[in-house]
Amino acid sequence: MKERNIKTTVASLIAALAVAGALTAGNAVAGIANTKHNLGTTGTGSNHQTAGTAELCVFCHTPHGADTSATVPLWNRVLAAPVTYSTYNSLGTSSLDGSTAAVGSVSIACLSCHDGVQAMDVMINQPGSGGFNAAGAAATGNVWSGSAQLNGATVTNTGVDLRNDHPIGVQYAGGPVTGTVPDAPNDYTTSQFKDRDFKDAKSAILNGKSVWWVETPGSGNGRQKTDMQLYTRTGALALGSGTTLNGDQPYVECASCHDPHSENPTFLRIANTGSAVCLACHTK
Numbered sequence: 001m002k003e004r005n006i007k008t009t010v011a012s013l014i015a016a017l018a019v020a021g022a023l024t025a026g027n028a029v030a031g032i033a034n035t036k037h038n039l040g041t042t043g044t045g046s047n048h049q050t051a052g053t054a055e056l057c058v059f060c061h062t063p064h065g066a067d068t069s070a071t072v073p074l075w076n077r078v079l080a081a082p083v084t085y086s087t088y089n090s091l092g093t094s095s096l097d098g099s100t101a102a103v104g105s106v107s108i109a110c111l112s113c114h115d116g117v118q119a120m121d122v123m124i125n126q127p128g129s130g131g132f133n134a135a136g137a138a139a140t141g142n143v144w145s146g147s148a149q150l151n152g153a154t155v156t157n158t159g160v161d162l163r164n165d166h167p168i169g170v171q172y173a174g175g176p177v178t179g180t181v182p183d184a185p186n187d188y189t190t191s192q193f194k195d196r197d198f199k200d201a202k203s204a205i206l207n208g209k210s211v212w213w214v215e216t217p218g219s220g221n222g223r224q225k226t227d228m229q230l231y232t233r234t235g236a237l238a239l240g241s242g243t244t245l246n247g248d249q250p251y252v253e254c255a256s257c258h259d260p261h262s263e264n265p266t267f268l269r270i271a272n273t274g275s276a277v278c279l280a281c282h283t284k
């Protein structure tokens with residue numbers, strides 16, 4: 001291919017990705033290789049989790065045969081049943097306004113390692129040829145000859161009891177006063193929140209779907225990786241109330257605050273200096 005054609009192809013690929021709503025800032029490979037989320041042989045020291053593959057992405061993503069039980073991209077790990085977890089709302093603080101949905105979305109994907117139940121080397125589609133097992137298989141349990149050097153018990157766990165963690169699967173800003181969130185691309189603003197101590201959420205329609213996020217200072221306009229991401233859940237069942245929430249709504253999940261590919265300390269989307277992470281959403 002001539003250089004000009006390559007440039008055109010790259011430009012149209014980038015345009016296609018932008019249309020598909022992919023987050024644009026940063027580069028997944030550059031980031032993740034140097035972090036604790038590199039679980040292959042090129043990870044160093046305590047980051048080095050398994051032997052037998054120098055792949056990075058395979059511990060979380062597979063190009064084929066992914067789990068589709070939750071809305072996470074091409075997920076290569078078996079996800080637990082939502083009822084496995086106890087959620088923050090069951091603590092019963094009187095200040096919690098938003099409804100909590102069953103553990104799902106991107107959070108249940110993080111928890112497929114961070115609940116400490118499933119070993120790190122268990123995956124659906126192992127590195128290399130063959131090695132597909134819909135129920136998940138460990139290294140040496142199928143075609144992959146790697147060995148698990150650390151198992152679930154040694155990861156920095158959140159565990160299955162999420163009552164002592166910041167709420168996840170929770171409606172942003174306490175949910176809407178009226179029962180429905182304004183249709184994207186209209187912003188979702190303070191006067192529409194049940195809990196007014198929150199920053200406005202921006203919204204857009206990407207790939208035919210409503211998405212929401214909270215702008216962080218200096219991150220630039222439009223949805224960036226360094227904004228707090230809100231995750232769209234539709235008709236999720238509010239735990240405890242037995243009612244189904246109306247329409248598409250923005251929710252806070254693990255990856256609202258964390259970007260699993262980032263090189264920032266503790267995978268935060270932005271540095272937490274002056275509690276900037278907290279103040280991105282909370283008006284306090």
Ligand code: HEC
Pocket residue numbers: 022023028029032037038056057058059060061072073106109110229255259260261
């Ligand atoms: C430790 C688990 C983990 C590893 C390893 C990982 N990812 Fe991800 N990835 C995730 C999760 C979780 C999401 C969804 C998070 C989100 O919506 O921001 C995601 C989302 C994505 C997305 C879609 C959203 C975006 O940011 O554009 C792409 C593309 C992606 N990953 C590519 C990769 C590639 C390429 C690699 C290997 C170099 C990789 N990931 C390694 C966990 C991982």
Ligand code: HEC
Pocket residue numbers: 036037039046049059060106109110111112113114120154155156254255258259260265266267
């Ligand atoms: C494939 C397994 C796996 C998945 C999936 C995964 N992690 Fe991790 N994560 C790890 C391992 C391994 C470590 C390092 C543990 C340690 O050093 O104790 C880690 C560490 C972390 C840390 C602590 C980093 C530090 O510097 O102490 C955070 C924060 C984190 N992960 C967040 C997430 C979030 C959020 C998600 C989902 C978006 C996620 N992880 C998905 C395996 C995973």
Ligand code: HEC
Pocket residue numbers: 107110111114156157158165166167168252253254255256257258266268272277
């Ligand atoms: C509201 C924002 C927010 C959400 C949601 C969130 N985290 Fe965190 N998380 C943080 C912050 C901030 C830190 C850094 C804490 C610190 O510096 O002591 C952190 C730290 C961590 C750590 C490292 C713990 C340590 O002290 O070494 C892990 C692991 C982690 N988060 C995983 C998760 C997982 C898994 C989820 C979803 C179940 C999640 N987080 C949801 C903000 C969040």
Ligand code: HEC
Pocket residue numbers: 093094095096097098099166167170171172173174175195214228229252256257275277278279280281282
């Ligand atoms: C992505 C947006 C977002 C970020 C970032 C965020 N929060 Fe929250 N937080 C929420 C939402 C939404 C709720 C639920 C509010 C409700 O329904 O009353 C909540 C609830 C809380 C609650 C109260 C729970 C209750 O029982 O009333 C506390 C305390 C809290 N967050 C502290 C923090 C701290 C500390 C940080 C920074 C480490 C942080 N939050 C970062 C969105 C966020």
